[in-house]
Amino acid sequence: MYEDFILDKAYFIKVIKDLAEMIEENRDYLTGLDSEIGDGDHGTNLSIGFREVMKNLGQWENENLTVIFKKVGMALLGKVGGASGPLYGSMFMKLGEPAHGKERVNFKEFYEMFKSGIEAVENRGKAVVGDKTMVDALRPGLNAFTEAIESGEKPEKAFGTFLERAKEGSQSTIPLIARKGRAMRLGERAIGHMDPGSASSCMILEVFYRNLLNYKKNY
Amino acid sequence: MRRLINDPYNIVEEMLEGFCKAHNKHVKLLENDGRVVVSKKAPVKDKVGIIIGGGSGHEPLFLGYVGEGFADAAVIGNINTSPSPEPCYNAVKAVDAGKGCLYMYGNYAGDVMNFDMGAEMAAAEGIRVETVLVTDDVYSSTEIKNRRGVAGDFYVFKVAAAKAALGYDLDAVKSAAEKANANTRSMGVAMSSSTLPITGKTIFELEDGDMEVGMGIHGEPGVRRTKIEPADKVVDEILGYILPDLPFNEGDEVSVLVNGLGATPLMDLHVAYRRVAQVLEEKKIKIYNSFVGNYATSMDMAGMSITLMKLDDELKELLDYPCDAPYCVIK
Numbered sequence: 001m002y003e004d005f006i007l008d009k010a011y012f013i014k015v016i017k018d019l020a021e022m023i024e025e026n027r028d029y030l031t032g033l034d035s036e037i038g039d040g041d042h043g044t045n046l047s048i049g050f051r052e053v054m055k056n057l058g059q060w061e062n063e064n065l066t067v068i069f070k071k072v073g074m075a076l077l078g079k080v081g082g083a084s085g086p087l088y089g090s091m092f093m094k095l096g097e098p099a100h101g102k103e104r105v106n107f108k109e110f111y112e113m114f115k116s117g118i119e120a121v122e123n124r125g126k127a128v129v130g131d132k133t134m135v136d137a138l139r140p141g142l143n144a145f146t147e148a149i150e151s152g153e154k155p156e157k158a159f160g161t162f163l164e165r166a167k168e169g170s171q172s173t174i175p176l177i178a179r180k181g182r183a184m185r186l187g188e189r190a191i192g193h194m195d196p197g198s199a200s201s202c203m204i205l206e207v208f209y210r211n212l213l214n215y216k217k218n219y
Numbered sequence: 220m221r222r223l224i225n226d227p228y229n230i231v232e233e234m235l236e237g238f239c240k241a242h243n244k245h246v247k248l249l250e251n252d253g254r255v256v257v258s259k260k261a262p263v264k265d266k267v268g269i270i271i272g273g274g275s276g277h278e279p280l281f282l283g284y285v286g287e288g289f290a291d292a293a294v295i296g297n298i299n300t301s302p303s304p305e306p307c308y309n310a311v312k313a314v315d316a317g318k319g320c321l322y323m324y325g326n327y328a329g330d331v332m333n334f335d336m337g338a339e340m341a342a343a344e345g346i347r348v349e350t351v352l353v354t355d356d357v358y359s360s361t362e363i364k365n366r367r368g369v370a371g372d373f374y375v376f377k378v379a380a381a382k383a384a385l386g387y388d389l390d391a392v393k394s395a396a397e398k399a400n401a402n403t404r405s406m407g408v409a410m411s412s413s414t415l416p417i418t419g420k421t422i423f424e425l426e427d428g429d430m431e432v433g434m435g436i437h438g439e440p441g442v443r444r445t446k447i448e449p450a451d452k453v454v455d456e457i458l459g460y461i462l463p464d465l466p467f468n469e470g471d472e473v474s475v476l477v478n479g480l481g482a483t484p485l486m487d488l489h490v491a492y493r494r495v496a497q498v499l500e501e502k503k504i505k506i507y508n509s510f511v512g513n514y515a516t517s518m519d520m521a522g523m524s525i526t527l528m529k530l531d532d533e534l535k536e537l538l539d540y541p542c543d544a545p546y547c548v549i550k
Contacts, residue, residue: 031418039299039437040415040422047417048228048297081274082300082329086336089303124332181328182439185359185367189440 005107005155011215012065016057016072018207020050026203033196037183042084042196049080049088064103069096069113083181084197087121087134094120107155111145114162118142125180129169132178132190134197141166141205156212163202163209170198220419222519227416231275231297238282242545245286249313254295254306256282258544261291261314267383267392268292268320270310271376273330274299276413277436280372280515281324283546289380290544291320294337298415298518299422299437301329307337311346319347319389323376323396325368326352349389351375351396355405355526357464358433358441369436370478370515371403374528374538377547381540395537399528404461407524408453409434409441411482413517432456436480436517436524450487454494457525462502467529469503474538476509476526481516483523488512491523507535514546 023030023046030043052075060071070093077089098112099105105113118138127133129140144165148158173195181197183190224230232253239248239256249255262268271281272294281293291314296302311320322338324330331352338348354363355371368375379396387395410430412421423438425431432453433441442456467473477492479485492511499506507530515524528534542549 028418028420031415031420035422035438039439040418041297041299044415044417045297045300051228078303078305080300081296081303081333083332085301085303085329086332125328182367182437184328184365185435185439 001152002107002111002149002155006104007107007110007215008104009061009065009068011211012068013057013061015208015211016053016068018211019204020054022203022207023047023050026200030196030200033194033199036193037178037186037190038196039182041082042200045080045082045084046088046200049076049085052079064101065099065105066096066101069093069099083125084200086124087197090120090124091117108149111149111158114142114145127180130176131180132173132176132183132195133180134195134201136173136176136195137166137169137198137201140169159209159212163205166205167202170194170202173198220414220416222414222416224416227419230416231295234275234278235282235295238545245543245545246282249292249309252306252309254302255292255310255313256285256295257292257310257313258285258287258290260287262316263291264316265318265386266316267318267387267389268311268314268316269323269376269380269383269392270294270307270314270320271323271372272296272302272307272310272334273324273327274301276518277515279513279546284373284376284544286542286544286547288384288540288542288544288549289547290376301327301333304333304336304340307334308340311337311341311348315341315346319349321379321383321389321392321396322348322350323353323372323379325372326354326365327367347389349393351379351393351400353400355400355403356435357404357406357460359435359439367435367439369405369407370476370524370526371400371405371528373476373510373514374403374474374526375399377542378534378537380542381537384540395533399534399537402465402529402534403526404464405524405526406433406457406460407436407478407480407522408432408457409438409480409520409522410447411519411521412438413481413520430522433460434522436515436520450490451494454491454525455498458495458498461525461527465529467502467504467527470505472505472507472530472535473499474508474510474528474530475499475506476514477511478515478524478526479513480520480522480524481513482519482521485512488523491525495525508538
């Protein structure tokens with residue numbers, strides 16, 4: 001079933017464009033979350049990064065998926081800065097690797113992309129679940145995605161589970177004391193606030209999901 | 220918002236353009252990287268390269284301390300945001316004179332990730348880069364390694380840069396920086412938030428007339444929030460945290476930095492300094508020298524911080540070593 005579910009380049013280009021739009025729309029919301037326990041720049045920095053992506057996306061569209069995601073990641077790495085620059089930069093750079101230079105992927109490869117991207121975030125940030133970071137959303141989400149794939153769930157359902165568990169993971173950061181990042185130094189005062197990186201991670205997954213639901217052409 | 224700017228998305232680039240034009244005797248922008256401010260003297264033959272950096276919005280930190288006898292380069296991030304790895308690496312390429320480079324910056328997770336990636340890129344080309352994180356803010360954590368770096372950056376950078384200027388190798392320069400950091404303690408008070416140019420909003424809410432002792436320069440919460448108190452009382456409270464932390468004892472000799480966060484008058488800073496001097500005199504702690512002014516700011520934030528560095532003969536010599544940077548001249 002997964003081998004026949006093909007996602008082509010048009011899907012990914014649309015996702016990247018929608019990500020840029022989503023970040024602009026949520027810039028002040030994310031910045032607001034970050035003001036509560038960080039330094040209030042998460043939304044604006046992501047917007048600086050995705051503006052750079054959009055400035056160049058036209059020139060990248062003829063490349064294969066591996067190259068496109070590498071360039072998106074490099075742009076984020078180069079422009080976003082802070083902790084989210086290396087984290088999202090690494091994630092997007094690695095996202096394209098399982099596409100192995102192709103212009104389309106099947107759903108199994110699509111799953112592998114997220115596995116590769118999320119592992120890159122963990123390797124770069126050295127955070128684990130419970131540290132009050134984006135890993136609290138991404139890791140449980142990915143684990144749920146893996147289980148869904150192994151038990152042969154339908155693609156949309158499998159990704160839906162991924163997103164749902166990631167959102168639960170993001171919610172689960174609210175009562176936590178942070179063990180990474182600027183919020184770490186707040187101690188108990190970080191309790192009661194959602195980690196902004198976990199929130200933006202879910203928003204990013206949501207864009208992939210929304211486009212997946214609208215993507216019926218080859219299924 | 221009471222900021223005099225153009226398109227907020229261009230603010231960092233426009234500041235850098237202006238800075239490098241205004242101080243063109245000292246510094247220039249790196250040709251291949253608009254986020255690296257380099258000394259016109261760099262690379263200096265047979266000298267360890269001194270590279271400092273971090274988010275912008277803390278001027279004159281970091282770029283104001285690039286110059287002869289001080290840093291060879293500053294790597295500039297977006298506001299309150301670490302620079303990305305590439306400029307960190309490009310700074311190394313620009314200033315390395317064959318003796319390796321030292322990265323120094325405040326201890327923030329984002330900076331550590333980006334500068335580490337820059338160091339990895341340099342290492343891949345056989346250039347040795349070491350790092351010293353500044354951790355002077357006493358209230359930010361009970362564990363020193365988790366503390367953030369604030370105005371103490373100034374002392375740590377100054378000391379290490381002088382050691383490098385004297386021709387010592389990378390290990391010796393790194394040890395001097397570590398010693399300066401180990402002897403330096405800071406704490407501040409905030410009376411208003413800075414304004415983020417892109418959103419036009421403040422980072423945190425602080426009612427007019429309120430203050431928060433111990434607050435970080437990015438608005439990280441402090442000890443308690445209260446109505447603004449007299450300067451002497453605030454200074455006493457801050458010193459009450461700083462002095463026992465190292466500790467600073469009777470007979471010690473210190474350098475004092477009373478630092479403004481951007482919107483606090485020099486007048487007020489000197490009122491605060493007066494009280495610092497009184498308290499230290501009472502405690503029989505000798506003031507070797509002092510700095511009062513805006514050294515590490517947070518844009519339009521009102522507030523100040525106090526930093527003490529405990530001195531020995533080596534630190535005194537390094538602190539006094541001549542330098543000529545746009546925002547620090549010592550003759």
